[in-house]
Amino acid sequence: MSAIVITVDGDRLPARAGMTVAAALIAADRPELRRSPRAGTPRGVHCGMGHCFECLVTIDGTPDRRACLVEVSDGMTVETSR
Amino acid sequence: MNSSTLSFAGKASTGHSHAPSKDPGVEPFSCDVCVVGAGAAGLSAAHAAAACGTSVVVLDAFPRPGGQYYMQPPAAPLASAKAMRQVTDGAALIAEAERAGARILPGREVWGVFPGGGQPERGTSAAAPSDAGGFTLHADGDGGAVRVTARAIVVATGAHDRVVPFPGWTLPGVMPPGAGQRLAKLSGTPPGRRTLIAGSGAFLLPVASSILKAGGEIAAIFEADNRVLAAAGIVARNPSIWGELARLARPLFRAEFEVHRGAVVVAALGDDRVRAARLAPLDTSGTPDLAQTFEIDDIDALLVGYGFRPHVELTDALGCTHDFDEAAGGWICRAAPDTFATTVAGVFAAGETTGIAGSRPALLSGRIAGLAAAESLGFGDTSGERRYLVERRRRPAAFAAALATHFTPPAGLAAAITNDTVMCRCEDVTAGEVRAALADGADDAFGAKLWSRAGMGLCQGRVCGFGLARLIAAERGIDPEEVGFNTPRLPLRPVKLSTMQAALKE
Incomplete structure (x- = not known):
């Protein structure tokens, strides 16, 4: 488990190689990832296994990536839409 | 008939990358048996079918095979001997399946399945076996887009939380x-x-x-x-x-x-x-x-x-018959006990897809399905071993079934659902809107979806389906079984139009 650094909404955060982006965000106490489409309510990780699409974030410039499926890598850039 | 027909048109990357490819090239595979899901049941099925001599391709949505029970953590410390055993047992299952010749392709989610050699017939949204036999599965993900033609399918897609x-x-x-x-x-x-x-x-x-x-x-x-x-x-x-x-x-x-x-x-x-x-x-x-x-x-x-609900989207898209058994997870795919063959020729189902029972029964049903799939393609007589496996599965399956009757969701849970409670998270549809739809004349899961959009979002009702059924049943005073469930629409998972176009054109 090597320590790495990712950038989330401009902030540099520590993470461990191999953990998911969702886990890195939760470990950094950033549970809110986006707002719901109609009511605009805060949303975070829900199913944690790729089928609910609640945890969509932009990763290294690619939008609509599921944070619960993608593993972090050193220097990764994550943008939430909170 | 008894010859293996695995062919690879190019070198597949079985690892995972961090960004999806910009190039929507679709890699073609052809095999005897395509197993969907690399958890306990899928790995066991793949190993059994491959050991019989069939060519096997395994598709799995996650970056690493193992499913939920045999999850292969890349980074987490293994805090107990039991956790360690689950991981090493899973690694052994993966290795055994690969050694037998199964080709495991992680990072690929199945988004479509069609009968025959690949092209959907105009107007068909779901698959049924064609006269030519066989199926074409389309999958995409960080592993790269693939198109798999297979003579038989084993669906071992597991389950998700019932909320x-x-x-x-x-x-x-x-x-x-x-x-x-x-x-x-x-x-x-x-x-x-x-x-x-x-x-x-x-x-x-x-x-x-x-x-x-x-x-x-x-x-x-x-x-x-x-x-x-x-x-x-x-x-x-x-x-x-x-x-x-x-x-x-x-x-x-x-x-x-x-x-x-x-x-x-x-x-x-x-x-x-x-x-x-x-x-x-x-x-x-x-x-x-x-x-x-x-x-x-x-x-x-x-x-x-x-508890859990089986993932039955793929078996439903394939036209298999499903039965309602609340203790076993709700809608489950019907499978014959001695073959785990579904009601559609060439389609087998194993593990939680056929009813929630846990890892041990899943390993055994996977093996039965893998053997039966191979036998159906002419790879020997496996009936003796299957009879033995059916017998071995009886006790752990009965235990799981007995325990499950204790943990069925309380009958009156819907009483806590206020009108402003969101039912469908994807589309932000509230219980009040669903209740209004019911008052307007919607009377089942499909009606509620058409009226209110509940279940129409990216998750296709995987998350809200059970709760919606409970709410509709409570409002109408009927059994959840009568509410039915919504047939998944292709693509089963969001896929880029360019990828879809490339997959269906080639």
Whole structure:
């Protein structure tokens, strides 16, 4: 488990190689990832296994990536839409 | 007939990359048996079919094979001997399947399946076996887009948490237990600093243990079922699980967390994230008594779930018959006990897809399905071994079934669903809107979807389907079975139009 650094909404955060982006965000106490489409309510990780699409974030410039499926890598850039 | 026909048109990357390819090239594969899902049942099926001499391709949505029980954590510390054993047993299953010749392609989610050699007939949205036989599966993901033509399919897509909406369940920090388990086991991260676990099922205890080992704190567990003695009777009659149960209960005796019974979560409280939970005791009809609520505060994670539901999208898209069995997870794919053949020729189903039973029955049903699939293609007579496996599966399956009857979701849960409770998270559809649709004339799951858009979003009702059925059944005074379920639409998972175009054109 090597320590790495990712950038989330401009902030540099520590993470461990191999953990998911969702886990890195939760470990950094950033549970809110986006707002719901109609009511605009805060949303975070829900199913944690790729089928609910609640945890969509932009990763290294690619939008609509599921944070619960993608593993972090050193220097990764994550943008939430909170 | 008895010759293997695995062909690879190019070198597939079986690893995972961090960004999807910009080039929507679709890699073609052709095989005898395509197994969907690389968990206990899928790996076991792949190994069995490949050992019979068939060519096997395994597709799995996750970056690494193993499924939920045999999850292969890349980073999390393995905190116990049991966790270590699950991982090493899983690694051995993966290695065995590959050694037998199965080609495992992780990072590929199946988004479409069609009968025959590949091209959908105009106007068909679901597959049925064509005269030519065989199927074409389309999958995409970080592993890269693939198109797999197969003579037979084994669907071993597993299950997901069974949830019932309650006010506040969309707040960040509210998740089903399975999400907490994946965070803790896969990434070594607890779902929060202090987690409250509630709902029903034997799964709640191992989730609490995983969270403790990942460094999290457990506020408490609230198990809805309060028939302690009957559950104890089932356990007493099954000595083979005593060891595991003693291990899971150890934190209880060390007072690392408390298990309370007979109450359910009726609301998650917080502004921009969960900060507390409101609970209510269940009355004798299984309805939460909203006049006697109490709160648990100082939490930042709330895990609530009532067992699991099988993933039946693929078997449904393939036209297989499904039956309703609430204790076994709701809608389950019908499969013959001695072959795990579905009602569609060439399609087999194994593991939780055919009813929630846990890892041991899944390993055995996977093996039966793999052998039967190979035999159906002319690769020998496997009936003797299958008879033996069916016999071996009987006890663990009966145990799972007996336990499951204890953990069916309380009958009156829908009473806690207020009109402003979000039912469909994808489309932000509230219970009030669903109730209005019912008042307007919608009378089942399909009607509610057409009227209100509930279940029409990206998850296609995987998350809200069970809760919606409960709400509609409660409002109309009918059985959840009568509510039905919504047939998934292709693509089963979102896929780029360019990828779809490339996949269907080639």
